[in-house]
Amino acid sequence: MKIRAQRRLLDGLPLAVLSALALASLGALGPRYGGRLAIGVLDLDTDGSPSFTRDRGARLLLGLSHETLLALDDAGAIAPSLAQRWSSAAGGREWTLELAETARFHADTPVTADDVVRSLSRFLRSGSPAAALLAARLEGGDAYRRGTSDVLAAISATDVHRVLLRFAAEQATPPAELASPAAAITSADGAGCGPFSLAHVVRGERAALLAFDRHVRGRPFVDSVDLVRYADRPAMRLALEQGKIQAALGESGATARVARLLLLLDTERDLFHSLAARRRVARGFDRDVLVRRFMPEAQTACRLLPNESARCDSPARLDAPNTPDAPLLLTVDSTLNPLASQRVVAHLVALGYRVSVAVLHPDAVVSTPADARLLLWCPEVNESLLALHELALLAGTLKPQQLAVFAAEAAHGPHQATIDEQERSLLATGAVVPLAVAPLAAIGPTPLGVNVTPTGVLLLENTWLPL
């Protein structure tokens, strides 16, 4: 079955909105332009160019200043963005995307099909997991991604506003991978076409964005957005409480539960090379205690994809340590609540490991060699199959035949049964241990509509409300 309803089973998890009271007040007043929104972040490792990153501050910045061809709604369904219409030919092997004629870059030049071809060519060679899957599906995409060919015939401009995509096999829908922030469309000189133009950015410190009047969906509601990086959570929390910022990304708060706390066990390292060792870690973890005492805003998670009906089994009794005091290096996402990290460490210590912790930027948590990783994960693209593919890459368990399955399912529209099977398969490896679904942002009192997307991007809900 490849019906849209299945996609809705994905936990698109609409992201929490500001308090109903605040919104009601806003509605009563009616939308109006103006205002400055300050958002605190714990990471901001970007220069503003589109790229794949797990840095949530960077994702926010890219989401505000860039635009993609396609978007996904909360349910994971494909929605128009820069591309307003699309059609297929050759039995679904060719798809033509038609650009909105009003789409313009911040430099006030029109967004053309040539800009799309150039941007997607850059995207295919990026580190994005979604790009890897798209390349596997496009005709000659793999050779281009690997660099063995510089010719990419699969993406071409048929006229100023139309882009043709050629696939190796028939496709049921346009590729959801094009909704990845890394697939944002930029001009030849790097200008974006998102709702806000980047006024300036100081990497790792702050960024300032100004509303873009000629955005394809209209002018944003707020006049400007400032991103401010804080060194730690207490400082950011204090700034939120003092009203210096209106939202804090990475801080617990009344927002959507969109980030998933995962414990990744590296199957290539001696400590977790055996399945038994990995299962021992996973089975005995008490998620209830973690959530109840250390992540009160979170919920337990024993699945990789959102599934409200899933209930976690009771934790198994911890075995006596097999290798007492075996040294274990754990890299921890610096945006994670430290108490949650302490609980995971305590669990590993109780299993007999002597744990050393390295607290790192979310990207470094994945790239730094370690026995285990504790990561707050948001999918690159809010689509179940792409998310599973990304997780398999993260866990290092993706095999060629599995990649073929992912590509085939993405082409025809994924079956729920296949998604479930892939998820079970990934869980069975014991390399990815879901622990909790955690809130990602705290929103302070503000008349502005602010929310967080399932991909971890802060959304300004009433940005495009008409006057």
Place this chain on the structure above:
Amino acid sequence: MTRTPMTLRAHLLVAFVIVAVVPILALSLALTLRVARSQESAAARRLGGALTAVRTRLNELRLVAQARVSALGDRDIPAAQVEDEADLTSPSVLHHDLPIIEILDPAGIVVASHHWPAAIGLPDHDFVFSTDGALRLQAVGEGYAYRERLTLTASHATRWRNQRLTVRGGFFLDEDFLASLATPLGMAVGLRDERHGEWRVTSESPLAAWSSPVLDPRRGQVTLDALTYRWAAEPLEAGLWIVVAIPATELDDVTRELTRLSALATAAAVLAAALAALWFSAWIARPVQRLARALPAVARGERGDPMPVTGAAEVAQLAAEFNRMTAELFESRERLLQAERVAAWREMARRLAHELKNPIFPIQVSIETLRRVFDRGAARYASGEALDNDEFGRLFRESCDTILDELRLLRGIIDEFSRFARLPQPRFAPTDIGLLVEQVLALHRPGAGLVTIETELAPGLPPILADRDLLSHALGNLVANAFEAMPDGGMLRVRTLSTAAGVAVAIEDSGPGIPEEQRLRLFTPYFTTKRGGTGLGLSIAQSIVADHGGRIEVRTEAGRSTTFTLILPSRPPAPAGTRAADRQSD
């Protein structure tokens, strides 16, 4: 290789240094050791006191922990009104002053924990040092993980809502505890976890720099960050030690200063002793050295000035004895010379008598024969017998010839004696010895007879200072002597040689050689084995060579050859007064 014996001054120098240094060194060592020992003793008392203080403080903490944990277990926990057992250790529930507190169920699962809430629901996983479980490493939540800290705890059974539980509480034993100790200024206190190879010390403690301590001796010294510490240690439990250390104190500085001063005093003593030894040895040795210098002169026959009779009694006595011995030696020599002179005169008189007697006898016989013949002729003449004038005339001529011959012989003897007595003082001038030899040989070559003359003259011999006439006379005598040794012919080989001090002339004949008893008297005046010889030729030759500062060596092989070698210095010595005086007096 022979070793040159040490001089008297060197002996004295060594003896003085030893005598001066040994007592000072011994005194310095004794003083330094004494100070060091007393310092060790003081340091040991301070370190021992610190260890005792730490133990006392630990016992106090143990008692406090026991009292507070008992109160919690008996009273507070059973009465606690909380819904979740995990909240039992919350400060709002239990009022305690224990930084460490946790509650465990009978299975050892952490029910509640104040210092590491993350462990709730998990098995207790502490590392326990002591058998009673009081000393343990406990995980304490810190940042994203935990830190293992050393604790001193007490346990007590309790109940909460009919659950049997155990409450454990206590104090940290690392930084906080160590910082709270009232230790003397500068003293470092630490706990060494041998099991994990870690120090439990305050952040500024120098002990942290001690990477691999060996604590078994329980006390010693160690240098940390360029500072020396005395340390003492004692085990708290198996694998856990209390270590106290104090830096080098002022007393250490005093010891070092003392050692330095001792070294300086020893060096000064060595210097002073050396100077004193040099002066004293000079004072002692100077007369001896004068004696040593005078002895060779005495041996050469030079009397010189008498030794000053000064200095120590023994040395003065030695000088006096030397003077007396020298005086006696020269008197004895003088007597010997006089005896030799007398003997020489006697010998001369005997020779003269002998030599003169020989020609006188033929003269006497001739004259007596003439007189007898004349008397007999006169008697005949008186008796009227006819005289045989022819016979008388023949006899008269023969007698006259004989008398004249003997008179010539007498004159020759007298001339020879006269020449010996009148040997002139040599007048030195640069002389080519090779040329002189050739001239002498040329002069004597006509008288060589059957003797073949062969020369080997070294080329390029440096000229020597010599009296040409006297030296040709000496050489001539030796050449003539050689000719006389080879009456039936033979080989005369004359060679000139270069020597270290001058030149040498070797005159070798192939004659029968000289018997040993004759060789010893060769140069005695008037000694001769030849008929008609005066025995003065070799004496004159030796006298001339001696006046040139040289000597004549004789080497003879019986039946084969005899070699006379004149060894001449390139420059004659200053005239020997005594010999010149002797000859003038002669």
